[in-house]
Amino acid sequence: MTIAFNHPLNPDVEIPHYAPQGNECALFEHAWTRQLPILLKGPTGCGKTRFVQHMAARLGLPLSTVACHDDLTAADLTGRYLLKGGETVWMDGPLTKAVRDGGICYLDEIVEARKDVTVVLHPLTDDRRILPLERTGEVLEAGPGFMVVVSYNPGYQNLMKALKPSTRQRFVSIEFDFLPREREIATVSLESGLAEARVAPLVELARRLRVLKGQDLEEGVSTRLLIYCASLIDAGLPAIDAVRAAIIEPLTDEPDVKAALVEVARAAIG
Amino acid sequence: MTIAFNHPLNPDVEIPHYAPQGNECALFEHAWTRQLPILLKGPTGCGKTRFVQHMAARLGLPLSTVACHDDLTAADLTGRYLLKGGETVWMDGPLTKAVRDGGICYLDEIVEARKDVTVVLHPLTDDRRILPLERTGEVLEAGPGFMVVVSYNPGYQNLMKALKPSTRQRFVSIEFDFLPREREIATVSLESGLAEARVAPLVELARRLRVLKGQDLEEGVSTRLLIYCASLIDAGLPAIDAVRAAIIEPLTDEPDVKAALVEVARAAIG
């Protein structure tokens, strides 16, 4: 059972491979069949986005992804009027397009979005499954081929930006965590090209550092950073330099913490 | 007496069924006859929106629903000028359309709206029943076929966002709560397809968790989540997995609270 990321140097692989951590694929499929929206929770770089890509491909659904942020407006999702040839012409946003044509609309880091964005999801994520477009006067009904998926990272969720219960209680929720040791070694090796034996101490190091989350480190080392690190080693960079550039520097700016992490790293990777 | 939600997999049912918790249907009809606006109060997912859909259908009235939020402007309700063929052309918003054509205009979660939105309701919700459109210079008079309904959830009402007395005192108010045990079992069974005997422990679990509201949980389990959960079980997911995905994860991110809830759940659903 493996998580197969696209090899960064080989963009020709078209269907993203993914091996379930647990029952998440079955859960996603049942939710899809029952037309229930899904919320993915978990730390950065643990594979949430990849999972959605995988399921979309597996179910043969078009996928449109929107990274949420403070300045994203509801109109960015639903559409807006543009001026063409002296006329104002309506242009669908990615959510409206997905409702009209079917497919998964994936809102990454939904908790960063403003309330007008989350609220626009409400009538789409209860049994009404409609998208009212106040500005065009339309009320779109989502067909059975439409699904909403959202994600957020409870780890550094801002107090000012919690999801309201009236939003949370509209989604079936799946929690993600980092991969178990052996699977993470296999994944990092596959993605980076570095032999498993040389990847193993990197994963061991990452697992030690993840324990420090919430103490000296704001967030644990992601699988993504491990792949970066192993890629640099595979390319010929000394292991300790790769660890520093791809693991330690991305985690902290504190000189004391960095010095301590370098010690831990030296011990781990010999 | 049952609340009949549309089965999520059967979008052909056109008239939403609803069985009153108490006198709310009579109250709504009297308010309608006397042209009084209505405020619905109650927790998320307890059926407020469905009730409005039901009453609108029963009274044969068109219904337009607006989910309120921070960035909704009065112009989103009343209308705005658009550029067409080099001319600025006025386009009615949903509230203006309802005033002109009759029907119910339902503002969901009114407490989230900005003051320009609530204030635009004032002349429509006293004996004047007018809608002045400053930007077109019109003053529309609402006919007897027009009604305003608003809702909010006192449970997590933000201190910064209380309804002003001058707004509240314009509405006849109806309080909603969760269904009594037997009715909730019947409803969840009907909506999910899962047998009542298998739904009963889920409802029992929900009733226990609702007691924790305000302590460990921000909000109680909604009937909607129970239907999600029962649907997943009916689709073949193990009960404990369904409870976790559709009840526990949507309620909290705290590992300790989640662990405790899983214990409660295991005891409840055997």
Next chain:
Amino acid sequence: MTIAFNHPLNPDVEIPHYAPQGNECALFEHAWTRQLPILLKGPTGCGKTRFVQHMAARLGLPLSTVACHDDLTAADLTGRYLLKGGETVWMDGPLTKAVRDGGICYLDEIVEARKDVTVVLHPLTDDRRILPLERTGEVLEAGPGFMVVVSYNPGYQNLMKALKPSTRQRFVSIEFDFLPREREIATVSLESGLAEARVAPLVELARRLRVLKGQDLEEGVSTRLLIYCASLIDAGLPAIDAVRAAIIEPLTDEPDVKAALVEVARAAIG
């Protein structure tokens, strides 16, 4: 002496009746004769808006009412440029229209407006009586037929939003309060159709609850709510249900306070 609201079901009555609480009609007429602007102070639903409608009709003046709020701009009052046929065309706002054509411009809840709105009133409310329109370059002089009336509710006046002395000291001010018992009974009976004998305990209840303002209740029961309540009783709803829907629920969300009020209500209406 009675306050005759338009019966909600009878929109044909054209001139709003009003019986003065005290000297307010004489005061309004003197201010009108001397071209002095007026500020109305008082709790929500006590008849300020009706008073202005009454005086406007009595003096044969057109009345334009603007409900103020945070997002109302000076341009909403004075006017703005619109695009028509490729030209920007100026369109008067309600204040400018009233200055040009004469009549009363009534700004409801002025304290909610932004400063650019209140400041635009300054040159109109001293002996200059002019309205400079920076954007068109005009300086309009108000004729003797123009009058400014503003209102606010000192009861829940926000600390952040007090009227500046330089604004307050431009207005003759009239304070409003709830009607005396007998007049309120007569008014509610007339408006709702319910016999005075059945209205009397409702008014008695309201008077008891008004004493709680500032303690358990943010604001007292308005005459408007009493009319709502009596209307529902007249339509056939049990009195205690009508009191709950039209008086208690609009006043508070606190379960304890609601329970106490129900007790008071039961005692009052037998």
Next chain:
Amino acid sequence: MTIAFNHPLNPDVEIPHYAPQGNECALFEHAWTRQLPILLKGPTGCGKTRFVQHMAARLGLPLSTVACHDDLTAADLTGRYLLKGGETVWMDGPLTKAVRDGGICYLDEIVEARKDVTVVLHPLTDDRRILPLERTGEVLEAGPGFMVVVSYNPGYQNLMKALKPSTRQRFVSIEFDFLPREREIATVSLESGLAEARVAPLVELARRLRVLKGQDLEEGVSTRLLIYCASLIDAGLPAIDAVRAAIIEPLTDEPDVKAALVEVARAAIG
């Protein structure tokens, strides 16, 4: 020596009369001759605006007045591009017009303005006397016929909104206060039509209340309110009613303070 306000009912008087409190007319004329800008300081309703009107008329200068506020932009003063016939056309604001054509530009309550407004005055109020218009690329030189006058009220000057020294030190400053007793009696009598003997106790009352500023009252009674009050008495309203409507209610909303002021008023006006 008298301040002669225009009688509110007689708009035909064209040149506003003003009698100097001290050396302010000489000071204004010297500043005008030497091309120095002026800052007027003083409480609301003490005659600052009238003084500017008077001096402008006396020096034969056109006067354009801008009431400052939070939402006034530099472009409101300097000008903006408008769309006319498909072209963007520049339209001068009141400040730019005054620089081009000469005359006094009077910015009332400058302290309320945003910094972009005050900063736009800087090159006009030092020896450069220029107005750079970034948006048109012009640099206008003010001729000897141009003068800037600004005012503010130090009494309720907001801590967040002090004038910066770099702005203050560009103006010759004149402080205003209320008129001495005899002059104020004469002025109020002249403006209202009420005999001096009946005005005298009103002025006496005002002088007693002004002592309370900063304690029970935010601001003292203005001469403007005294004229309102005397006008209402002259129109036939009982004196105590006029005092309440034109003096006490405009000063405070506090029931206790109002009751105390009514006592003081009864004693003062017998």
Next chain:
Amino acid sequence: MTIAFNHPLNPDVEIPHYAPQGNECALFEHAWTRQLPILLKGPTGCGKTRFVQHMAARLGLPLSTVACHDDLTAADLTGRYLLKGGETVWMDGPLTKAVRDGGICYLDEIVEARKDVTVVLHPLTDDRRILPLERTGEVLEAGPGFMVVVSYNPGYQNLMKALKPSTRQRFVSIEFDFLPREREIATVSLESGLAEARVAPLVELARRLRVLKGQDLEEGVSTRLLIYCASLIDAGLPAIDAVRAAIIEPLTDEPDVKAALVEVARAAIG
């Protein structure tokens, strides 16, 4: 050695005279030769702007001055698209114009500007000397004839608005202070027309008051205010009245402080 301000009444003098306080002219010329940007620091009204005018004229460079403030945008400096004949046409801002044509671009009170304004200077004030215009897609290279000068007043520098080190470390910095006594007397006499003997006690007074900066006074008396004061005396105003209007009132609103300053002034000017 004198600072010769333009006489306010004689706008025909074209080249602003300036006599250096120290080595600032040499420093400016060396920086110009080496293409280094300059930051001028010093209190309000001490001659920073005049110095830049002087140096620009001396080096034969066109000078464009921008007074910075909160609402100045990068587009105000760099340029924007305007609509002309149905086309959007780019119009250079003053900074872009200076980069294209050469000359000094002087940003007065840079610390008041928003970060997008200061950041736009970064690539112009290191060895790249380029101005990238994201909106047109151009990257302008500044020729040797282009120079950036900025100023700020450390005296009342807002904590919220310090210059970032990455901005400060791009400028050669020159500190300004008030003129020594004899030079200030000569300058004020020259500018105002008042004899040096009568100017001397004014300068003496100013020097005493400058010591109070940071205690009772927010900022010291500027040379500009002394010139205002001497001009008014020269025009015939009594000395104590001129001191009050041109020195004391511009410095403070506090009655106690004003009374104390009047005492000091009476002693100083006899």
Next chain:
Amino acid sequence: MTIAFNHPLNPDVEIPHYAPQGNECALFEHAWTRQLPILLKGPTGCGKTRFVQHMAARLGLPLSTVACHDDLTAADLTGRYLLKGGETVWMDGPLTKAVRDGGICYLDEIVEARKDVTVVLHPLTDDRRILPLERTGEVLEAGPGFMVVVSYNPGYQNLMKALKPSTRQRFVSIEFDFLPREREIATVSLESGLAEARVAPLVELARRLRVLKGQDLEEGVSTRLLIYCASLIDAGLPAIDAVRAAIIEPLTDEPDVKAALVEVARAAIG
């Protein structure tokens, strides 16, 4: 091994020279080969921008630099619709252009950018390497010739503006510091034209002052300021004057700190 800045007076040198502090060139090249994005950390003026210029030239890649700030929007990076000939025409921003055409897009001081800007980078900096343009409906795939580089200065990183872990963990990170003594002397001498013997005490001084960072000084002296200082000395300014203008005044406004630094400087440069 030297860092060769372009001589400020000689803009003809086209390829910026750079000598690595450590393994940063190798690291950059490996990251480039493996298509990993890079984050540069380090104090102001230490050569980060120069390093990117150098690597871009060495790899033969076009470089587009964007200085980030509070008011930079995602649209400034990705592009926007403009009006041309009555049509809205899409214009690519610098990021979109780099994705389409290949090359390095360098975002300087990324931590100053708003979240919509950092979030736009997310799908470009994981294995997807895509840029979705919501407004045009395109999803651009970055070819192997595209690279993202960002920088920030941890020294004065604002608490409100930390990079989120989900952003940081997308970049290989390289830390920069000031040059070692001998290399810095060589570089400053080369850039300024001043002999190494005369540069040595300046570098010595800088190294002493850098120790004060975080105590009396917000940030250490940059190599850039040393080059400014040496250039002024080379141009003939006395050394102590050059140190004051190019080192001390740019570092602080505090009179006490400045006096102390002057003492240190006199001791250092004899």
